[in-house]
Amino acid sequence: MSLSPLLPSPTGLLSWMLLSTVLLGACWLFYRVLLRQERCFQFNSRFLLYTPWLVLALPPLLGLAGPWLASLLLTWQTLVPGTSGLLSGGVLPAVTISATGAPGPASLDMHWLLLVYGAGVLALMSGKAWQLLLLWQTARSWPTEARQGYTLAYTGGQRPVSSFGHRIFWDETLGLSADEAAQILRHEEAHIKLGHSRERLMLELARTLLWFNPFVHFYPAALELTHELLADEAALGHSEGTGAAESYTTLLARVALRQLHLELPLTHSFTQSFTLTRIRMLTSQSPVRRWKQWLLLPLSTALVLLVACEKATDPASVITKSDASLSEPPLPPPPAQEAEDTPPPPPPPVYFFVEHMPEYVGGQEKLLADIGKQVKYPASALAEKLEGRVFIRFIVAADGSLQAAQLQKGIDYEVKYPGADGQQQTTRITTPAAQAMNEAALNAVRNLPGQWKPGTQNGQPVAVFFTVPITFSLK
Structure with a gap:
């Protein structure tokens, strides 16, 4: 332990x-x-x-x-419908991007x-x-x-x-x-x-x-x-x-x-x-x-x-085991078809938490600093004085590569309007400036310059989900 x-x-x-x-x-x-x-x-x-x-x-x-707590939460997530989004693998500390594009207090040396x-x-x-x-x-x-x-x-x-x-x-x-x-x-x-x-x-x-x-x-x-x-x-x-x-x-x-x-x-x-x-x-x-x-x-x-939930979802303190049956399928690019009569091999499992979580070369502070350097505050968002938080989800593969970075939750707005039946309807829209902020955060994660040391489960390298919050702030 x-x-x-x-x-x-x-x-x-x-x-x-x-x-x-x-x-x-x-x-x-x-x-x-x-x-x-x-x-x-x-x-x-x-x-x-x-x-x-x-x-x-x-x-x-x-x-x-932590191992027992995270295993319990993962089991609960599997058994209870509609809770698959509650655990997103390792959740990194938030990176704050100021109007100048420099990393904010969340990524500074503390x-x-x-x-x-x-x-x-x-x-x-x-x-x-x-x-x-x-x-x-x-x-x-x-x-x-x-x-x-x-x-x-x-x-x-x-x-x-x-x-x-x-x-x-x-x-x-x-x-x-x-x-x-x-x-x-x-x-x-x-x-x-x-x-x-x-x-x-x-x-x-x-x-x-x-x-x-x-x-x-x-x-x-x-x-x-x-x-x-x-x-x-x-x-x-x-x-x-x-x-x-x-x-x-x-x-x-x-x-x-x-x-x-x-x-x-x-x-x-x-x-x-x-x-x-x-x-x-x-x-x-x-x-x-x-x-x-x-x-x-x-x-x-x-x-x-309260403490158990906080500890079970804190990447700095949780070192947990998970079973392959509790993991979600990865989001890899479609494999090339070798032959018409040969089905593609099943994708390897992707874990939320493993015995040894992946490590960014240089440490967590280096990772947050690199993300902060990559993100640029979009000019259109500055002009409209937009702020918000973007959640980017990605996979650290078994070979240490960063794969399948995607927008888990972006910046959008709730709009209410009267429907055809006279009832008030609600929808969410993304403006061009908000879309620029979402893409800036996603591209920053995709273009990280550093390397990852893959996570291991039972002594074998495995793929692991990570989520990083990126906050755009005008202050």
Whole structure:
């Protein structure tokens, strides 16, 4: 199995960025609308922790599953009538032709995108490492006391009560009673036992890798609030009496009002973490509506299908097997008739996807650049200020030659007119300027100067369909 779906490339990185933004946006909307007000704190914390990682992992994993996905789509195409045009073999990235005839942004070198993404990851990673270093250096200067399961560090009022890892930072200047101190300690112990610091670091790592995604930056605050509610719930579990919740929320409000500190990165702070929201959730008597959690199943199915369809039709990440019985007949020139009584041999099968797709000598960027150089914006289209997109389909034969280039979908216009029976009729026409654009795109593909390395199936060279979109733009 090839690992190419996991390797970064400029076009693949851009596709992954857009796809991950859509996926995580759907997940955040699901949480914001359905889960945020519910008291299913453990479910919410898992949802917030794992969905960014799933968004990171799902596209490359489904890219590795490309053979199965494409085979499934090809089988569906064969069994369902009227779907033969949905798969057109390898679909190349669009080539944009500007009014000057130069290739547009779609065919430009995009390696700068890799550099920008890597610089963003490095900057955020360095920032988090610096925060951890400062926290470690500061904690070393305070006296500590080893206790069962954690270490208590006395801050002398320099830091509010908070925790990180297996260390609780304790402000002994608060003047709390023994019962109040025990309640707050139980809250911080819950953070340690539940591994909340580890979860926050995991989320920060996912946030670093997805730094370009605007939705991922909403997740840390939501997870921090959920952690505080889980710790509140654990602390109240040790309390007795009907007024335990009211007593605890009163303590929370009083301590929070007494101490006002700047934001403390990475640590869990008892005194300043969403106090009003925590009080409202702790005193709420509304039942947990579990049915909302089950809505995650159709959402997950829809997102997986979205990524699967995108991966199964992405030429940069799909390496698939297809059976000869699923392929379409090629469009070769008619063979010469050797004898009147000898029937012509059957044409070889043409595949949509194969184990090793054909490769243009010089790579995909070279191919798109060559197409862009060949296409000239027709003068008649410029005069009429016409724009549009043309789809050219061709075959890379078993010997590496380009054959049967044809117009799959050209630029035309829909015209409505009254019919003889008085009903409105619709037809599509192609003007001379639009026809010139279609022919310019078709001739550019037919006259490509480069050579192809043929695709192989079961170790044998085979013919494979390709489709390239060519966009004419005046901008």
